[in-house]
Amino acid sequence: MAVTASEKKLLIGGEWVETGDWVEVRSPYSGDLVGRVAKAGAAEARRAIDAAEAAMREPLPAHKRAEILVRVAGYLGRRHDEVAQTISAEAGKPLKAAKVEAARAMSTFTMAAVEARKLAGEMVPMDASQAGEGKLAFTLRLPIGVVGAISPFNFPLNLVAHKIAPALAAGCAVVLKPASQTPFSALLLAELETEAGLPPGWLNVLVGPASEIGDVLVEDERVRAITFTGSSEVGWKLAERAPRKRVKLELGNATPVIVEADSDLDDAATKLAANAFSFAGQSCISVQRIYVHRSRYDDLLGRFLPKVEALVVGDPADETTDVGPLIDRDARDRVLAWIEEAREAGAEILTGGDLDGELVRPTVIANPSPELKVACEEVFGPVCSVTAYDRLDDAIELANGTRYGLQAGIFTTNVRTALEAAHRLEFGGVTINEAPTFRADQMPYGGVKDSGNTREGPAYAVRELTEDRLVVIDL
Ligand code: NAP
Numbered sequence: 207m208a209v210t211a212s213e214k215k216l217l218i219g220g221e222w223v224e225t226g227d228w229v230e231v232r233s234p235y236s237g238d239l240v241g242r243v244a245k246a247g248a249a250e251a252r253r254a255i256d257a258a259e260a261a262m263r264e265p266l267p268a269h270k271r272a273e274i275l276v277r278v279a280g281y282l283g284r285r286h287d288e289v290a291q292t293i294s295a296e297a298g299k300p301l302k303a304a305k306v307e308a309a310r311a312m313s314t315f316t317m318a319a320v321e322a323r324k325l326a327g328e329m330v331p332m333d334a335s336q337a338g339e340g341k342l343a344f345t346l347r348l349p350i351g352v353v354g355a356i357s358p359f360n361f362p363l364n365l366v367a368h369k370i371a372p373a374l375a376a377g378c379a380v381v382l383k384p385a386s387q388t389p390f391s392a393l394l395l396a397e398l399e400t401e402a403g404l405p406p407g408w409l410n411v412l413v414g415p416a417s418e419i420g421d422v423l424v425e426d427e428r429v430r431a432i433t434f435t436g437s438s439e440v441g442w443k444l445a446e447r448a449p450r451k452r453v454k455l456e457l458g459n460a461t462p463v464i465v466e467a468d469s470d471l472d473d474a475a476t477k478l479a480a481n482a483f484s485f486a487g488q489s490c491i492s493v494q495r496i497y498v499h500r501s502r503y504d505d506l507l508g509r510f511l512p513k514v515e516a517l518v519v520g521d522p523a524d525e526t527t528d529v530g531p532l533i534d535r536d537a538r539d540r541v542l543a544w545i546e547e548a549r550e551a552g553a554e555i556l557t558g559g560d561l562d563g564e565l566v567r568p569t570v571i572a573n574p575s576p577e578l579k580v581a582c583e584e585v586f587g588p589v590c591s592v593t594a595y596d597r598l599d600d601a602i603e604l605a606n607g608t609r610y611g612l613q614a615g616i617f618t619t620n621v622r623t624a625l626e627a628a629h630r631l632e633f634g635g636v637t638i639n640e641a642p643t644f645r646a647d648q649m650p651y652g653g654v655k656d657s658g659n660t661r662e663g664p665a666y667a668v669r670e671l672t673e674d675r676l677v678v679i680d681l
Contacts (some may be wrong), residue, residue: 219257220406234298249541251422254410258379277402292506318371351430354423362388372667459612462605469617486673541587612653615642
């Protein structure tokens with residue numbers, strides 16, 4: 207592939223920097239070297255924060271920030287194929303899913319540009335109280351300061367876009383640490399930012415040991431906010447260690463969907479089969495737990511299983527592939543162990559449950575008991591379960607029976623049922639007659655419970671990365 211075996215440097219203060227040490231990135235599918243990246247440590251992290259702080263001393267006006275963001279969106283469009291191939295090569299993401307991600311990143315940048323141009327405070331109605339009479343007051347919406355951004359491997363481009371585009375829209379300089387397994391998409395985005403005219407220091411990219419770089423971001427007081435997407439375990443520890451910073455967390459899920467007796471089963475089966483196995487289930491909102499009314503259980507399986515079995519498992523670089531590899535061997539072994547745990551507990555494996563060559567085949571498990579890992583923890587693999595229920599109350603209780611709360615869904619033709627579920631499902635978002643894997647990039651997206659404490663989507667992220675400053679004038 208054209209993008210393989212490249213060598214990239216770090217971006218610090220507008221300079222492309224080598225350190226003498228390298229991080230190697232290998233294809234999760236073939237094990238071949240995709241390339242290597244200069245390895246940063248604590249010293250580079252401090253230099254990057256210095257550069258970000260220096261950059262913010264000369265604020266960029268909103269119209270310039272917006273122009274840069276729009277230009278990046280345009281470049282992403284022009285270099286679409288290269289961008290998609292970079293995602294696919296380093297993450298092992300099937301090319302067709304990588305193309306969708308590359309297109310979505312354009313929309314993330316475009317929406318962030320809109321927010322940059324809209325950023326404004328508000329008037330305070332001062333004569334609403336006696337104390338305010340004779341005064342005029344308003345708020346300014348100011349950038350919070352240097353932002354530390356940490357991103358995961360599974361959307362190596364668009365989740366980086368969701369970190370850096372809103373931060374720049376808000377007027378914040380960024381020190382980004384992408385996942386070590388997938389740094390090339392982030393570095394490509396940094397090249398595009400530079401080409402688009404972003405002055406030195408506004409975006410710095412560090413690749414290297416997570417805890418070393420993370421420690422500097424946590425300890426340095428100049429980093430005022432940390433925006434983190436990744437696992438709950440790492441995210442909540444970061445928040446505990448940085449109580450005086452804004453630490454914004456986008457974490458995992460064990461995504462449930464309820465299929466009511468009155469729903470359109472063909473529609474549900476099609477959407478669920480596509481969204482339980484895309485990128486081998488390595489999406490935080492991959493459909494994982496399907497609860498179907500007992501009266502339609504066999505009917506749903508009859509439509510769902512053939513669609514799952516028709517998914518093409520194989521090389522992510524092949525345009526026809528639906529399901530590729532997991533990110534590494536450890537992930538694969540863990541997913542196989544969780545399937546085995548369910549099998550040993552007596553759950554029936556309806557399809558899959560084994561390997562196709564080196565890849566985990568799309569796996570459907572029938573009626574696992576709720577305490578099994580596949581039924582309450584985040585599988586993050588090509589595995590979903592289908593469980594029969596008798597009453598909507600039971601389905602909602604089962605769906606809520608997890609420490610996570612990112613997105614959930616329900617299929618029903620009854621508006622009352624849909625709205626009842628929307629109120630009672632304890633999740634940050636509820637989709638109706640759509641798989642809960644659905645996301646448009648301007649949506650408020652984020653979780654409750656262990657799934658996080660924030661909402662992304664440029665409008666919401668900009669709000670999180672800015673502060674109100676009150677101005678009072680005595681007239
Ligand atoms: P992860 O292991 O938590 O890693 C995420 C990022 O955190 C990586 O850049 C990683 O760096 C870094 N990291 C690890 N330990 C750290 C530490 N001690 N200090 C600072 N940074 C540290 O997660 P992942 O396996 O890449 O991603 C999968 C998880 O992300 C899943 O749980 C998924 O649900 C979640 N996710 C959530 C969303 C959302 O929007 N809610 C979206 C996508 C994914 P290294 O790569 O160098 O280890």
